[in-house]
Amino acid sequence: MRMKNIALLWAGTAMLAPCGAPLLAETPPQPVGKKFQVYQRRDAREQVNPALIGIWKVDTAVSTKTPEGGQTIRLRTFQYTEDAKLLVGLINVYEDGSQLLANWAVHMDGTPGVEYRTDTAATPFAVISMHKISDLQYDFTTSEFGLVQHTGTYTLSEDGKTLTHTRKWSRGDWKVVYHKWNGLNDMSQ
Numbered sequence: 001m002r003m004k005n006i007a008l009l010w011a012g013t014a015m016l017a018p019c020g021a022p023l024l025a026e027t028p029p030q031p032v033g034k035k036f037q038v039y040q041r042r043d044a045r046e047q048v049n050p051a052l053i054g055i056w057k058v059d060t061a062v063s064t065k066t067p068e069g070g071q072t073i074r075l076r077t078f079q080y081t082e083d084a085k086l087l088v089g090l091i092n093v094y095e096d097g098s099q100l101l102a103n104w105a106v107h108m109d110g111t112p113g114v115e116y117r118t119d120t121a122a123t124p125f126a127v128i129s130m131h132k133i134s135d136l137q138y139d140f141t142t143s144e145f146g147l148v149q150h151t152g153t154y155t156l157s158e159d160g161k162t163l164t165h166t167r168k169w170s171r172g173d174w175k176v177v178y179h180k181w182n183g184l185n186d187m188s189q
Helices: 002-016
Strands: 030-032 038-040 054-058 071-081 085-094 099-106 113-117 126-134 137-144 147-156 162-169 174-180
Touching: 099 126
Parallel strands: none
Antiparallel strands: 030 038, 054 071, 054 174, 071 085, 085 099, 099 113, 113 126, 126 137, 137 147, 147 162, 162 174
8 A cells, every 4th residue: 555655646746747847856877887886977067167157259369260260259158957957059150240059958978969050940950969078178079960070179278267179070170269258348359
């Protein structure tokens, strides 16, 4: 009888959660390794260096030209989102006035997340996964149509004021250097 009551209590609790919503706010830790019970936390708030969170603006003077080219303003954002994920966004404004906005949310354990962009509307553009290498370095992989398109790394400086984004792909390797954005006082290229 007691097991039946526990099952009913659990089922009743599950019905209270919105459709598709997790019952627990935090995803349980995932086992890593065999010899010891070592756990890697999936919660981005525990994985990501707090200095990464915020708005970053490209430094065109020290960055290599990216394959897209012609951008006048480039911003990248990092923040937390639902289900303890890291939400990454980008804003590119081009010389002709057109804009590209994109975002994806990922756990830091390599679980893939979907990238959405303004030029593809509600159709996912790519699948991105990220791994924490250290408090200052995060690797990522981007796949399109099931094929890896590029790999790269975000490297945060020791002082937390510079972010270097390197990428290796078929169109060539490139490096983009960002600095923490100072708001409206820093809208120049």
